[in-house]
Amino acid sequence: VILNASGCLDALAAPDVAxxxxxxxxxxxxxxxxxGNQPVRIxxxxxxxxxxxxxxxxxIDAFLAETLPRLAGIGVPLWVSVGGWAAEDYARSCxxxxxxxxxxxxxxxxSCPNVAAPHESAWEIVSAARRATAKPLYAKLSPAVPDxxxxxxxxxxxxADGLSLVNTIRGLALDPRGLTPVLSTGAGGLSGPALRPxxxxxxxxxxxxxxxxxxxxxxxxxxxxxxxxIAVGAxxxxxxxxxxxxxxxxxxxxxxLAAAVAGRGVxxxxxxxxxxxxxxxxxVGERVENSLLGVGGKTVD
Amino acid sequence: xxxxxxxxxxxxxxxxPYRLVRVQRSGCDPGVPGQxxxxxxxxxxxxxxxxxxxxTQAELAFxxxxxxxxxxxxxxxxxxxxxxxxxxxxxxxRLDVRRPxxxxxxxxIAPLPYLSESLGRPPAVLxxxxxxxxxxxxxxxxxxxxxxxVLVTDALADRGDADVLACGPEPMLHAVARLSxxxxxxxxxxxxxxxxxxxxxxxxxxGRLKRLCLEGPVLAAERVS
Numbered sequence: 001v002i003l004n005a006s007g008c009l010d011a012l013a014a015p016d017v018a019x020x021x022x023x024x025x026x027x028x029x030x031x032x033x034x035x036g037n038q039p040v041r042i043x044x045x046x047x048x049x050x051x052x053x054x055x056x057x058x059x060i061d062a063f064l065a066e067t068l069p070r071l072a073g074i075g076v077p078l079w080v081s082v083g084g085w086a087a088e089d090y091a092r093s094c095x096x097x098x099x100x101x102x103x104x105x106x107x108x109x110x111s112c113p114n115v116a117a118p119h120e121s122a123w124e125i126v127s128a129a130r131r132a133t134a135k136p137l138y139a140k141l142s143p144a145v146p147d148x149x150x151x152x153x154x155x156x157x158x159x160a161d162g163l164s165l166v167n168t169i170r171g172l173a174l175d176p177r178g179l180t181p182v183l184s185t186g187a188g189g190l191s192g193p194a195l196r197p198x199x200x201x202x203x204x205x206x207x208x209x210x211x212x213x214x215x216x217x218x219x220x221x222x223x224x225x226x227x228x229x230i231a232v233g234a235x236x237x238x239x240x241x242x243x244x245x246x247x248x249x250x251x252x253x254x255x256x257l258a259a260a261v262a263g264r265g266v267x268x269x270x271x272x273x274x275x276x277x278x279x280x281x282x283x284v285g286e287r288v289e290n291s292l293l294g295v296g297g298k299t300v301d
Numbered sequence: 302x303x304x305x306x307x308x309x310x311x312x313x314x315x316x317x318p319y320r321l322v323r324v325q326r327s328g329c330d331p332g333v334p335g336q337x338x339x340x341x342x343x344x345x346x347x348x349x350x351x352x353x354x355x356x357t358q359a360e361l362a363f364x365x366x367x368x369x370x371x372x373x374x375x376x377x378x379x380x381x382x383x384x385x386x387x388x389x390x391x392x393x394x395r396l397d398v399r400r401p402x403x404x405x406x407x408x409x410i411a412p413l414p415y416l417s418e419s420l421g422r423p424p425a426v427l428x429x430x431x432x433x434x435x436x437x438x439x440x441x442x443x444x445x446x447x448x449x450x451v452l453v454t455d456a457l458a459d460r461g462d463a464d465v466l467a468c469g470p471e472p473m474l475h476a477v478a479r480l481s482x483x484x485x486x487x488x489x490x491x492x493x494x495x496x497x498x499x500x501x502x503x504x505x506x507x508g509r510l511k512r513l514c515l516e517g518p519v520l521a522a523e524r525v526s
Contacts, residue, residue, distance in 0.1 A: 013497030042501030
């Protein structure tokens with residue numbers, strides 16, 4: 001299952017790209033409209049990309065009245081990403097979304113690096129949202145915490161149905177001439193290749209800590225990258241920065257993933273889930289190990 | 302579906318401090334003058350936006366100012382190198398103008414050769430910071446060239462009735478807008494995707510922060526304050 005990372009695609013501007021996904025995740029919607037941060041908003045570094053968009057969005061009321069009906073017309077399952085500054089903000093938005101059949105799931109963005117963080121904990125936000133909706137709730141967590149597994153357990157205890165791992169991590173780039181920050185806000189969220197090992201570690205840790213399904217994301221640019229996230233426990237993969245360079249990335253990565261799995265002599269990608277964890281290896285790993293040894297007649301790079 | 306095309310570099314040639322990178326058209330629609338393509342920057346994460354400089358049956362050409370790692374990587378491409386590009390993107394110039402006058406500054410002359418061909422080679426005023434940079438003026442027919450400290454706006458003073466189509470540095474565009482409120486201006490902003498996905502390229506348009514890749518890059522002068 002391939003999704004986009006929230007904020008990395010505008011389905012209304014590129015409906016074909018949205019339809020190439022198994023579900024489209026909206027840019028985060030906040031209670032009130034936001035223009036977002038001033039430019040400069042993006043910067044490239046040697047290892048990834050920085051952004052400080054600042055949750056530009058029309059606000060939940062205009063989103064429900066205008067954006068959501070148009071998104072529903074595209075014909076792809078919709079996940080709505082919800083943001084706010086207090087648990088109550090999230091709860092109110094979830095309550096409004098709960099009434100809308102167009103919405104398949106809700107992602108709680110409790111981890112945007114470019115705006116003031118909600119002062120309540122993930123547990124409080126997920127609990128409040130849980131009381132407000134029966135729809136599937138995914139908590140999107142930041143990797144910039146001492147122990148992400150603890151946040152995952154708190155989210156699970158609070159009633160989350162799944163986790164989205166990970167959001168960007170704060171970084172900064174300087175203009176080479178003036179040695180001043182490139183981005184208007186100084187620091188921004190780092191995405192792309194640099195985030196990939198961080199995402200792998202987060203998914204690895206959280207999949208050992210909780211039984212919830214995990215949407216893995218962070219620097220995925222190939223089928224092999226997607227397979228690695230699945231191997232550490234993700235049940236779906238989301239694409240972010242790669243969509244900026246390759247709008248056809250979902251189609252390509254889906255094909256690469258299928259080929260990578262087939263190349264290991266495994267019938268279904270589901271059988272690869274969690275294979276990086278030793279205890280799961282015993283259940284599904286034997287066939288794979290045979291393949292790795294060449295018994296399946298295929299080589300693995 | 303929006304998809305990057307694979308093409309090959311035909312040639313890359315010096316034009317003063319700039320490089321003119323010519324690629325096989327490979328079935329790409331060149332779009333309207335002022336529209337742009339995202340060009341893969343070899344070895345870099347993100348592609349870079351370039352307006353179409355020249356379009357022939359067989360080729361597209363892009364004028365590159367190698368000012369950073371991405372533009373330098375593109376300027377270093379050689380004949381035969383593969384290149385991925387996405388486009389045409391955005392909105393170009395309206396061509397329904399009666400008395401066109403092209404105005405360009407520095408690397409901002411990039412879309413003007415194709416625009417000039419599309420409009421039957423109208424007069425142009427081009428400004429550069431040095432005679433070396435002004436080598437690029439050879440790409441634009443019927444051009445009057447001014448070199449710093451003379452500004453293109455000095456040469457615009459007595460052409461109040463012309464339909465100005467301009468591209469250049471921001472201060473130049475603002476100055477042109479004051480002299481010619483009906484002008485069409487091509488703006489620039491850092492862009493990661495070129496198709497509305499990244500929300501990185503916002504500028505204040507109609508009083509709000511809007512994505513330049515979708516609204517522009519060519520905008521009526523009154524839309525940018």
